[in-house]
Every structure is written in structure tokens, then in C-alpha cells.
Amino acid sequence: MVSRRKFYLFLFVFLLFLGIVVWAQKNFQPVQYNHKLHVEDAGLSCTDCHVNVETHERASIPNIAVCGDCHDDPETDNAEIKKVVSYVQEESRIPWQTVHRVRDYAYFSHRRHVTLGQLECETCHGNVSARELPFEKPYVEINMSWCIDCHEQRAVTTDCYACHR
Amino acid sequence: MQSKLVRTLQFVSIALIWIFVISLDVWIVSLLFVAKKLNDSINASVGIGIIAIPLFLTIAAILTYVFLGLRKYSGETESSDSAGGRGTK
Amino acid sequence: MAKWGMVIDLNKCTGCAECVAACKTENNIAIVGKEQSEMGRTMLWMDILTLYEGKYPDVKVRYLPRPCLHCDNPPCIKVCPVRATYKNEEGIIAQVFPQCIGCRYCMAACPYTVKCFNWTAPDWPDEMAAALNPDVSARPAGIVEKCTFCIHRLQKAKEQAAVEKRDIRPGEYLPACAESCPTRAISFGDLDDPKSEVSGLIRSPRMFRLLEEIGTEPKVYYLSESE
Amino acid sequence: MLAKQNNDLDDGLFYSIEYTSPKFYWVMFALFVVIGFAAYSYLMQIIIGLGVTGLAQPVSWGFYIINFVFFIGISHAGTLISAILRLSKAEWRRPITRMAEVITAIVLAIGGLHPIIDLGQPGRMWNLVTSGRLQSPLLWDVTSISAYFAASTVYLYLPLIPDIAILRDRGTKPQWLYEFLSWGWHGTPKQHHILERAINILMVMVIPIAVSVHTVISYIFAMTIQPGWHSTIFGPYFVVGAIFSGIAALLIMMIVLRKVYHLENYLKEIHFNYLSILLLIMSLLWFYFTFSEYLTTYYGNEPDEMRVFLYKFTGGFAPYFWAMFACNFLVPVTILANKKTRRIKGILIASISVVIGMWLERLIIVVPSLANPRLEYPTGIYIPSLTEWSVFIGAIAVFILGFVLFAKFFPLISVWEIKEGREKSISEVAHRLQSYLPDNHDELEIEQALK
Numbered sequence: 001m002v003s004r005r006k007f008y009l010f011l012f013v014f015l016l017f018l019g020i021v022v023w024a025q026k027n028f029q030p031v032q033y034n035h036k037l038h039v040e041d042a043g044l045s046c047t048d049c050h051v052n053v054e055t056h057e058r059a060s061i062p063n064i065a066v067c068g069d070c071h072d073d074p075e076t077d078n079a080e081i082k083k084v085v086s087y088v089q090e091e092s093r094i095p096w097q098t099v100h101r102v103r104d105y106a107y108f109s110h111r112r113h114v115t116l117g118q119l120e121c122e123t124c125h126g127n128v129s130a131r132e133l134p135f136e137k138p139y140v141e142i143n144m145s146w147c148i149d150c151h152e153q154r155a156v157t158t159d160c161y162a163c164h165r
Numbered sequence: 166m167q168s169k170l171v172r173t174l175q176f177v178s179i180a181l182i183w184i185f186v187i188s189l190d191v192w193i194v195s196l197l198f199v200a201k202k203l204n205d206s207i208n209a210s211v212g213i214g215i216i217a218i219p220l221f222l223t224i225a226a227i228l229t230y231v232f233l234g235l236r237k238y239s240g241e242t243e244s245s246d247s248a249g250g251r252g253t254k
Numbered sequence: 255m256a257k258w259g260m261v262i263d264l265n266k267c268t269g270c271a272e273c274v275a276a277c278k279t280e281n282n283i284a285i286v287g288k289e290q291s292e293m294g295r296t297m298l299w300m301d302i303l304t305l306y307e308g309k310y311p312d313v314k315v316r317y318l319p320r321p322c323l324h325c326d327n328p329p330c331i332k333v334c335p336v337r338a339t340y341k342n343e344e345g346i347i348a349q350v351f352p353q354c355i356g357c358r359y360c361m362a363a364c365p366y367t368v369k370c371f372n373w374t375a376p377d378w379p380d381e382m383a384a385a386l387n388p389d390v391s392a393r394p395a396g397i398v399e400k401c402t403f404c405i406h407r408l409q410k411a412k413e414q415a416a417v418e419k420r421d422i423r424p425g426e427y428l429p430a431c432a433e434s435c436p437t438r439a440i441s442f443g444d445l446d447d448p449k450s451e452v453s454g455l456i457r458s459p460r461m462f463r464l465l466e467e468i469g470t471e472p473k474v475y476y477l478s479e480s481e
Numbered sequence: 482m483l484a485k486q487n488n489d490l491d492d493g494l495f496y497s498i499e500y501t502s503p504k505f506y507w508v509m510f511a512l513f514v515v516i517g518f519a520a521y522s523y524l525m526q527i528i529i530g531l532g533v534t535g536l537a538q539p540v541s542w543g544f545y546i547i548n549f550v551f552f553i554g555i556s557h558a559g560t561l562i563s564a565i566l567r568l569s570k571a572e573w574r575r576p577i578t579r580m581a582e583v584i585t586a587i588v589l590a591i592g593g594l595h596p597i598i599d600l601g602q603p604g605r606m607w608n609l610v611t612s613g614r615l616q617s618p619l620l621w622d623v624t625s626i627s628a629y630f631a632a633s634t635v636y637l638y639l640p641l642i643p644d645i646a647i648l649r650d651r652g653t654k655p656q657w658l659y660e661f662l663s664w665g666w667h668g669t670p671k672q673h674h675i676l677e678r679a680i681n682i683l684m685v686m687v688i689p690i691a692v693s694v695h696t697v698i699s700y701i702f703a704m705t706i707q708p709g710w711h712s713t714i715f716g717p718y719f720v721v722g723a724i725f726s727g728i729a730a731l732l733i734m735m736i737v738l739r740k741v742y743h744l745e746n747y748l749k750e751i752h753f754n755y756l757s758i759l760l761l762i763m764s765l766l767w768f769y770f771t772f773s774e775y776l777t778t779y780y781g782n783e784p785d786e787m788r789v790f791l792y793k794f795t796g797g798f799a800p801y802f803w804a805m806f807a808c809n810f811l812v813p814v815t816i817l818a819n820k821k822t823r824r825i826k827g828i829l830i831a832s833i834s835v836v837i838g839m840w841l842e843r844l845i846i847v848v849p850s851l852a853n854p855r856l857e858y859p860t861g862i863y864i865p866s867l868t869e870w871s872v873f874i875g876a877i878a879v880f881i882l883g884f885v886l887f888a889k890f891f892p893l894i895s896v897w898e899i900k901e902g903r904e905k906s907i908s909e910v911a912h913r914l915q916s917y918l919p920d921n922h923d924e925l926e927i928e929q930a931l932k
Contacts, residue, residue: 105352105391107409116416160340161348165391165406171661193624196615203337203614210615217624223686224631227679231639232664234675239665294537294861303857320856329706335617336608355608356531356601358541359619363705367539367854371601374532395530396601465855468706 029134030095032080039129042070046121046128053121057109061096064088099135100125102142106163117156172236179232186225190218256422257345258403259445259473260432261455262319265480266439269317273431273440274300277321280404280430282386284376284393297370299401300431316479319440321431322347322368322401323464323472330360330369338398345445345473346403354397361398365468369400403442404429424450445473491899494892497742499653505889512882519875522868523598531601533868539861540851544869545599547843548876550698551726552592553626554719554839558727559585560633561691562759564684572910573755575902576747579895580738581731582637587883588730589633591876593626598872618704621697629687629694636683639676642666643897658890668897695723702846709778709789709850718770725763725809726839729832732756734884736829738893747894750825757828760835761817768810785855792849797860801841808838 038044047053052060068088076082087094102108113119121128126139140146151158193214200210277283277300286295303318324347331339331347338354341347349369361369375395378386386392389406393399411427424443432442443452452475455461460477526533536543559581566574596619597603613620646666649659666672699719702710712718732753739748778790793802813831816822852861887893 103352107389107406109409109413111417112413116413159342159348160350160353161342161346161402161405162409164348164350164352165389165402165409168660171657174661175664189627192610193615196613196620199612200615203340205614205616206332209621213615213621213624217628220628220686220690221631223682224628224635227682228635231642231675231679235642235664235666235672238669238671238675239667290532293535294539294859295532296538305857318857333617333619333705335614335619336605336612337614338608353605353608353612354602355605357596357599357619358601359617359701361541362707362851365706365855367856367858370538371536371541372530373536374530394602395532398601 028136029097031083031134033134035128035131035134037132053110054115055111057111059110064091064093067094096134100138100142105165106144107165108163117154123150175232175236179229182225182228186221189221193217255343255446256444257446257473258324258408258427259345259443259452259456259475260321260324260403260429261441261452261461261475261477263439263441263455263477264316264318265460265477266437267317267319268437268439269302269304270436271302272434272436273319274298274302276430276434277401279385280387280390281402282376282390282392283370283399284372285378285382286373290373295373297372297399299368299370299399301368318476319431320366320368320464321429321474322403323366323470323474324401324403326471326473327469329470330364333359333363335359344408346405346408347400348405349398349400349402351391351393351397351399356396356398358398365465365470366472369398371398372396401429491896493743493746494894494896495648495651495653497888498648498890498892499651501889505885508885509882512878512885515878516875516882519871519878522871522875526598526868527603533866535864535866535869537861537863539854539858540848540863542599542847542851543863544865544873545595547840547847548873549592549595549599550719550843550847551840552588552595552876553698554695554723554726554843555730555836556585556589556592556629556633556727557691557695557720557723558731559583559588560629560636560687561724562728562731564636564687564691567680567684568688570913571755572902572906573752575898576744576894577731577735577752577756578640578898579637580734580893582633582640583884583887583893584727584731584734585633586630586637587880587887589626589630590883591879593630595876596622618697618700621700625690625694625697629690632683632687632690636680636687638662639680639683640895640898641891642676643668644892644895647896648891692720695719702850707850708783708785708853708855709793710846712774714770714774718774721763721766721770722839722842725760725767726836728756728760728763729835729839732760732828732832733836736825736832738884738888742888742893744894747899753825753828754823757817757823757831760813760828760831764810764813764817764835771806771809785853788853789849792853792860793845797852798845798849802845805838805841805845808834808841810838812838 038049049062049066050059051062051066052058064087067084071081071084071088074082074085074089076085084094113124114121124140147163148158150156156162197207197210197214199205200207278285278298281299283297283299286297290296300319300321303320305316305318307314307316324345326341326345328341328347331341334340335357336353336355338350339348339360340350356371358371361367361371372393372395376392378392389410407429408427411422415422415426424447428442432440441451441455443450445452445456447453455477456475458477460480462476462478463472463474464476465472522533534543534545563574563578563581567578597606600606609620609623613623615621615624642663643666645659646663646668649656649663653659666676696716696719699715703712703715705711735748735753735756739745775790775794778786792798812834816827816831848861848863852863854861
């Protein structure tokens, strides 16, 4: 009897833990954004929303005006779209959590990598167009040896001052 | 029982000494490569390497020599000398 | 490969310290407060030395702006145990903040005393924290820092030039001090390019370098005052 | 058994190991309070940054580097002296060597930690492993100090093995420790042979290592081009200073331990007398080096060098400089050159004065050069903070703690070497002495003629 009770207790704790983890994952980003839907069904490309990728240091996470171009109708069944529309109507930014973060002592420019280096988005961010949920953790762990490996492979400068500042 | 444990510990410590010394030497050698990669003056690194690497090895070798030697030659007398001595053995 | 250098014309320098202020804001250099400053912990990448010449009443005061001199033969980089400081291909003496372990050996070895140490973590007032330059990292406590010739500006200029498929134009990359100097006393450019402004200026007979006798070959040149 | 009787003769040496007096606990308690405070200070330094020290802009090295050089200097007492005395077959070394070696091992560990205490970012120590550069004198230090530490702990440990075996046979607790450390020593001739051979090799090895350590430490300063540091004689100058302060520290420890552990029978006046003559010689040698170092600067009259020179001789650091001169030269020479004052009390005063003087010398080498930069900056000021003082005192407390703990587990005087001295050396020395003298042929002829 005792062992069975223990088992249930254990199961309960485990499920609780699992639940918390799932819940936390689900709520890590404010909106359950679906990249796949936008790319395949709506036919968008990366640069349609991340407008600064080719021209600026930062790729830019779409601000609410970009979303509002399409999502302006509050009459929808989808709870996630409702959230977006309410942000649009309030004209407040969606509080996305930054996932791909470069340390502040390193200099990283999207323009340098995408426009000059001719890198594909997939190299660092993975196959985003197949993602049905927003990013919760970076596709690759961004650390120096990863950067250096790629720089060495492609014979790009490995001078410390190319990135550190 | 206890002396067996002590004996194992002793051999473990010899192993640890060697691990320590070898990793130190590996470190110094790796610094040589670092110096080469960074275009540092390699002379200093080579000079230190030449002295330090054999030095650590010698120290470890002396310790091993003493430890194993003492162990090896203690058995002979232990049977005759410590007959009335300790209860261990 | 360019070799960046600076020429400071002491004829034009008025000692207004605009370069010092520009440098501090450009590079997020910590402001330490009165108490710490009196202990000698003021952090300046660009400093102005005051030189007094002669005896009263015939005193002459001279001002000498002093950034890191980016020596061609730098005594500081030899002693660094972790390569936090090194000379890069373009002759700039780099200080890699995340690599520095804070042993302060380079500070002790620098004959010009240009390096500063973060004795405590910088404490930015809220109003100033928002105004920090995002191109330059804020340094933590316990590391050595110094003038970088505003290397982040070079990165940006290079990137822009690469996008436009051309070389960097003269004057496109200027450190904050050179840019801000109201009398244009500080010129900056490529010493390897014989046509650049700085190469012309260093041929002047007024040219001198600080502590030339110790053989560090600084890339910051001065033009002495003409009488 | 004969060995048993001799053991009894030296029984007093084991007293402090086998019986713990309440005083021991009081001392431990006091030491832990001091060390705890130092640890707290250091913790605050890690949290707040080096701003808690008195260091500032031009004077960026202070107490930690001074103490680093000072402690490593003290460590030369030990192994170097004991190795030299052993090598030169000085019979009076027997009761001294152990203490000298213990000083070395403990002080070296403390001194070696000081550069880490001095780091602004101790968490980044790992950078030394991944991207250390052997061209930096700091890395030379890391290698030579770790080599010296390894060699000198082994050099302390090997002559300790027979004593540990005695403790094991006496049944002293913790039994397993002594059994573990004694490696089955039973004093067989083969074992003696092995041990002595190893000690002989080490003894020869340790001397150049010890010399290299302080030479390399001086290179930290001498390899820069700063006025007052960039000097070719810094290597030998530092080594001489190190041995000088080492002997003084050894004498202090001997006098204190003699009092505390009642070793009057082992450490006799004659030992102090001999060692203090060595101290006297080192004092003169120190003077010679100091004289050459500063005379060349003075005569060369190079302006940057002269600024540092005058700062030491007549400027802000003059009180320290002349105090150092008095402590390192005037006091020890006047006391030790006179036979009447060369008694234990006088030797104690001279030794304390030398230790203080040598600490001042490190201060005078480190700070004035940094305080007087070449360019026109205001002269630097350095006033050590409470943190630095408490870490300094904490370091001394760790040293005492190390000694107390060592004395709790191992004999402070090499029992077997004393025994060996009694049993073998007297005849050996007589024999050796005879071999020094010219052979007396006349006597031989007469003897033969008589036959």
C-alpha cells in the first residue's frame, strides 16, 4: 500500500513539474507566433517582417505596425490573433523576449553577415519557416568558439577587435 | 584490512601525482602552440618549456622511485622485524 | 592595410578639453565621483597634461592632449599574461575587455600611464544609463581599459564602405576626440597613405613624439608650438 | 633494542604531537578569528572590486604585490638554506633543516596566492589555462613558483618519512595517516639508500629552482622599462634579499618555537650563533647590492630615473628608505658584529629588524616607481586600506596556523637525523676531518720503522 501511495505521490509531483514546465514554455513569449503559417500560407519572406536584416546592425523584431497591416480585424476565433489585434488597437509593442542575444562586449551586425557575408538566415537561426511556435531558446548556443569556427572556415578575419569592443 | 586500504590510497596518490604533472606539462606544451598561433616571441616559451617540462617529470619520477622503492623493500623486514610489533599485517 | 595614426597640433590646441568630454561620452567611460577622483581613480582615456615651463613670473603653460599612443613597439602587450592587449593588423593597440583578468601588469609597464582600471563597477545615474553609447560595451569592475581609437567607428565605417563597394574615404573614420575638436587641432588618418593629411603633417619640422628616446614608436604625433 | 633507547632520548619531541593542551585550542581559535576577518575582507573585495583597496591611478600595485614578493622571499629561507647546509655537510644543520623546509612550503603557498588576490577578475583565472602567454613574466612566475612549490614540498616530505614511521610505530593517532605517509618505512639499509639518494638529487635540484624563482619575480619589474625597475642586477639583488629575509624569518621561528615547544636542548646557542653569522654576511651582501644599484642610477643621472631616486632618498619615501637602511644594515650589523650582543635576544631583535626592513625594501621597490610616471602627472599617493592590512595580517595568521598544524602532526626537528648524528656522524666527522689534514708521512715512517 505504502509503495503505491508513494508512486502516486511521485506521479503527482512529476506531472505537476511537467505541467509547470509546459506552462512556462507556453507563456515564455507573449504570443504563440507561428512562423510556418506566415511563410507557407501567407507567403511572406523573412525580410518582409524583419525589415532591417539587410541594412542594419539589428534585424528588428517586427513592431506592431507591421502586424497591424494584416491583423486589424478583432472578429476572430483564434485567441492568439485576438491578442495581437488588441496590441494593434492599443498601439503598444508586443513584449517579445529576446532569445538570440549577443553579449554587450561583442559587436554583431546583421548587415555584415547577411548582405556582405551572404549568409542564409538558416545558418544561425535554423529552419525558421518550419517553426510553429516562437523561439524559446536560441537555435545555436551563441558563444565565441562557435563564431570563431565559422570565421576560420570561411577565412574571415579573426582579429579580436573585429567583434570585441 | 586497514593496511590494504592504505596501500590502495598510496597507489592512488602516485597516480594523482602523475596526472597532475602530466597535465601541467601538457598545459605548457599547449601554451607553446598558443604562442605560435598568436605570433608571440616563441623563444621565451621554448626556454621555459625545456626547463619546466623535464623538471616536473623528474620530481614525479623521484617521488615514484622513493615510494615504490620503500614499499618494495619494506616487505623483507616486515615479516622478521615486526613479529612482535603491530597487530596489523 | 591602413596604419592609423593621429597628429595633434599644439599650436591649435587651446586646452579646452572638449576631446576629453567627447571621449568620455563616446566610450561610456565611468564617472567615479568626487571622493574616488580625489583618491586618483579618475578614468580618462583622453587626458590633458598641463606642462609648466619657466619660473614665476615668466611661466608658460602648455597643454598636451594625451590619448593612448598606440605605440608600434608597445611595452604593454608583451607583459599581458592572457593576450587581453595586443597590436592588431592596423596598428591599433587593442584592449579586449572580456579577456582581461585585471592583473594590471600592462598599467605598470606602460611608460605613458595611459591605462585606467575599473576599481569599482560603474554606477550610472538613470538619466545617463539611457544615454550610453550602444556601440561600446559598459565595462565591469576589475578590468583595465584604455583608448581604442574609437574602434567601433572604424567597424561601422568599414561596413558602410564594404556595402558601397569602395575603400574608406579619408575622414570617414575619426575618433570622437578628433571629430569634436573645435580648433581642428587633432587630425587622424592613415599613416601608410602618403597622400593623407596626417602623413603630410608628420613631415613638418615641428613634429615630435612623446618620450621618443625609449623607442616605443608611438603613432600619435605632436606638432610643437612655434614661438 | 638500541633504537628504542634512542627514541626515548628524543621522546620530548613527540610530546606536543601526542598531548593536546588547551592552549592549542585557544591559539587555533584566535587564528581562525583573524583569518576569518581576512577572508571576509577578501570576499568584500571580490563583490565590490579592487576599489576597497588603497590602490589608485598611477600606483596600481600595492600591498598584494609587495607581500607576494616578500613572502616568496621568506620562502628562500628554507629549502635553499637547508639544501646548502646539507650539501656542504654542515653537521649543525640537523635540528634546523626541518623548520626551514616547513617555512618554505607554507610561505610559498601563501605568497603564491597573492597575485590571485591581486586580480581584478579572479573568476577569469581560467583564461590563463586556455590562452596564457609564456612570454609574459607573470607566466614565468606561475611556472617557476609551482615548480619550486612541488620541489620544496617533496623536499620537506622525503626526510620526514622516517619520522612518520616512528610516529606510526609509537601508535600515535591518526594511525592511518602515518601509515599512509610512511610508505612502509622500516629503516632497512636498502630503504635508507633509496631515500638518501632521492634527497641528494632533490637537494641539488632545489637550489637552482629556488634561485630561479626570485630571479623571475624580479623580472616582473626588471622586464618593464620603468625607471627604478629596469635594472640588470635585479635578479641577483632579489635573490640575495630573499635569502637574507629568509634567514631572519628562520631565526625568528627558531627562537619562538624553542620557547613554545621547549627545544632548548636541540636548538643551542651555537646554532643561533652560526646562523646569525650567515645573516651578518647576507646583510653586508645586501648592502653591497643596494649600493651598486643606487650608485649607478645616481651617477648616470638620467632625469626619469633620478626622479624616482630622489623620491626615495629625499622625497616622500625617504622615511621608509632610511628606515629600511637602518633595519637591513645598521641594526643587524651593529648587533651581530659584536660578540657580546650576538646572543639569542640580540639575534631576535636583529632578525625582526631584518624582516621589517626587507618588507620595506619590497615597498620601496614597488611603489615609488609607479608613483612617479615619466610624463607630467601628479605624483601618486598610496595609502593601504583596512582590507589590505587585514589580508596581510590574515596571511601571517595563515602562516602561523600552518606551523601550528604541522607541529601538531609531525615533529619539528628531524628525529632520525639527530639520531643518525649521534650514532654515525661523530666518527664520520672525525674521519672526514682527518682526511682534510695533510697526511703525516714522518709519523707513518716512524710507525713502520717501529714495526
